[in-house]
Amino acid sequence: MVAFIANRRSSLQIAVFSRLLVFFLQLIANVAPDHKADAFNPDQHGAIGYEDWLVRSAVDGFHKWDAKYIIYISEHGSAYTESLFAFLVFKGLLAVSNKDLAKSSMWFVLSAFARSNGIINIGFIAYFGLCGMLLNYQANPKILTIVKWICKLLFLCLMPLLPFIVVNLHGYIVYCTHYLWKLSCLEAPKWCCDNPPSIYNHIQKNNWGLGLFEYYTLRKVPNFLLATPTVVICVYGTLVYMKIRSHEIVYLGLPFFITEKHKTDQLSLMYTTRNIFCYAVHTVFLVMFALLFMHVEVVTRMIMSSTPFPYWIAASLIFQDLHSSDVKISLFSFKHLNFKSKVVVLYFLSYLLLGTILHVNFLPWT
Template sequence: MVDSQQSKTTFFKNPDHGECLKYCLLAKLACLIVQVASINILPTHNADAFVPPNFLQNQTTINGIVNTTLVGFSRWDSLHFLHIAKRGYSHESQIAFFPLYPAVVRALKYALFPWAESSHDGLFIIAGVIANLFLFSASSILLYELTHIMFRNKSMALESVKYFCFNPASIFMTACYSESLFQFLTLSGLLAIEFGRLSVASTFLALSSLTRANGIISLGFVAYWHVTTISILSARVLRSARLVEQFGIFLTHALMILIPFIMFQSYSYYILCIDPNLPDRLQFCSTALSIPYTFIQRKYWSIGFLKYYQLKQIPNFILALPMMLICSWIVMKYFQANGKQFFKLILNFQSRRRGPFLWNNGHCLPFIVHLAFLTFVSIFYMHVQVITRFVLSSTPVVYWAIASAPNSKKYYFKVYSALYFVLGTILHSAFYPWT
């Protein structure tokens, strides 16, 4: 835990924050230029994907400008988010897309352009891109602060931000996807935990669980903090009433994080099973303890254990391979470096050191466990190519690992990032299957 008052004093006076914003703006400008070139040079691929009716078809000046400058940021999942922002949940499959990012886009659109009719699809795209620019920039500063607190190393903090700004999933943090919002909320929650502000952290993480389903996994960080606190209290042989009080506080924070997820699943259940306008009642509705999100994922995207392991998906496994290898390397290297004191790190909070790099920093253990879980789920349950944006928007560990790595490994990561930054932006913007 850090001194929050001292951190507040330096937070707004740190010249490195200007460097963070500079790298962010350079990265976003590069992404915009590549995207504009892609949509104006390459033919748009006829993708088998959802496209809202009459999307950008109204002949308005704004839609015309967006069609030649920003339309590449409204492909694939972006179209679902933009449709929800404009019209709400009108398709069963869209229950897989959580509501906070569409709500942010909708609110920003009407705040910036209150005079405009809803027929201007281009304004929703503009609002989505502006929101992500702000959120991504704010996330770079949050990442800098969190890294500095974790490692007491300013140069590593700034280097981590550089890798973040030009990361291999950059197109998804610029386009109208929820990754930038999710990363902002997650980093805000993690930073609040380091300050010991658990109620603030739980609020941010609750909002993250309203942004993406994996937001509820971050409950583990709050649980870990409470477990270590209870462990310290137990070691001091304090009264049992104090321990019960601490456990009650944990349950409160856990409910704060879980309730938004539960509320959205309840709303989704109403849409699928209770709405009186439904033509048929789904078999899913008769199943006890069914979660609408998992049902929709199975029905429309065939999500499940090893279901993606098909010969036709080999290209997607190749696409995901670099991030799969990086995540596996990070987890194995950390446990190799800390294997002898692994159980001490788990059971004895006070024995952990804050080293200047990832491998010798005992406080990074919960981050490593979190990364291991994300990697396992990505490889065995999800569309495996999603692992790149899934991991890079959910944890800072990859950026810390590369900043802690020898120069030879940094070089390979830079090549990988540059290739995916450019190629991903080109192909995604032209509606090719880079998802």
């Protein structure tokens, strides 16, 4: 208990320190003139009084790239952030790990309101619900038991779809019904007559230019390099997991198929000592979808706000080195890490420092 409290206090200190570091770093870096990026950059309203000017000046470094969209949207209706999305997703995943599917569904509903890709988390409810249903059936083999579980799962899986449906319905009512009341589909926006009509799909394709291999152009190569470290961490972690726990691929990670002979040894990376098959599959899906369909430079923040898997990989590498050397985690632990772990630590540090400076000055880093 004492160790837990100490680790929690240490984590809190690191969290506070890192945020203060980013704040002062953006404050200093923002002194340099902004790069003239080919990006959304609407005119801003003038400051209202000295206090408003002071606040704007203090946090202007954060007001670049996607923050421009977020602020603009918030001034004209609503807003979203990866930080809020990550909080809601991780709370949902924590509830799943505690076998509280109802609470996890609630958190995933809220995450889907923050970002549409929150609906992907339905897979966690379905998977862990299936595991619970089969284990429950083994203890109580009655058809009625299965029927109750299926009804419960269907309800909990459908709930996170509500935000997506509500947003599309709202868009349809605002932009389409006026024309369709006149039975004039030709005058209405094209997407209004799609089957089914979806303003989300329309915006993704026509405003963001998303689609299969749509982003694969020579001028986008630097953005692929930007996404490479996160992709490498996820791919490496997945391959290691598949090698050590290959039996789970055959049995889809269902716990009652796992036997004693499949246990891992003490030299294994920490995350491979647990059955996290569903998390690995989820991460692989996110990486593949992002690389094939999305603006690839957002892979890092999309992955890091959607799954704990890459954090488990990085933490397991560092823990293994320090544990084998019997060294406590501190700022002076770096020299005890092997090459692989040092690369991971340097990547995260460079992302924090270099990424903040580049982002603040409107250089390509999102």
